[in-house]
Amino acid sequence: MKKIIIRQPTTGTELKEVFSIRREVFVREQRIFMDSDIDEHDKESIYLIAESKDGIIGTVRVYPERNDSWAGSRLAVKKEFRGSVAGILLVKGAVKLVKSKNCRRFTARIQLQNVMFFKQLGWRPVGEVFDHMKIPHQLMEADLDTKSLKS
Numbered sequence: 001m002k003k004i005i006i007r008q009p010t011t012g013t014e015l016k017e018v019f020s021i022r023r024e025v026f027v028r029e030q031r032i033f034m035d036s037d038i039d040e041h042d043k044e045s046i047y048l049i050a051e052s053k054d055g056i057i058g059t060v061r062v063y064p065e066r067n068d069s070w071a072g073s074r075l076a077v078k079k080e081f082r083g084s085v086a087g088i089l090l091v092k093g094a095v096k097l098v099k100s101k102n103c104r105r106f107t108a109r110i111q112l113q114n115v116m117f118f119k120q121l122g123w124r125p126v127g128e129v130f131d132h133m134k135i136p137h138q139l140m141e142a143d144l145d146t147k148s149l150k151s
Helices: 012-029 086-100 112-120
Strands: 005-007 046-052 055-066 069-077 105-111 124-132 135-141
Touching: 005 086, 012 046, 012 055, 012 069, 046 086, 055 086, 069 086, 086 105, 105 112, 112 124, 112 135
Parallel strands: 069 105
Antiparallel strands: 005 046, 046 055, 055 069, 105 135, 124 135
16 A cells, blocks of 8 residues: 655645645536635645655645634545545544644535545534535534544
8 A cells, every 4th residue: 555644735836736636626527616716715724735656646725714613625635546545644634733723623514425434534414414516515523532633
């Protein structure tokens, strides 16, 4: 199995790859956005990348919402690496990152087909299913207990 590391991008080139992966997944593949998935949260976001010997294969962002609450979004893994542990490691990395920022509540709007994936990582649904970007989503909250950080 290929080793995958999770870290923050350190160069402009790596950050460009973050947006390239997001564009591939959310604009071209899923057709959620017409031209770009960039929004108002990108300016305040902290990004994580999943990197293997093949280069950057996935990304996620986290950003503060209010007080000690953070949100995660734009989890994207290149299609050919979706069977790897990249998504799992990105979510766990995001949880670890927000905990280091004294986060007390970490949520994400999850597309319905990904709810089980997040449940398996200790996240729980909050409220009812709702439409976001014309796609059914479920608000989910991370278990910020230290046990959820185990690899």
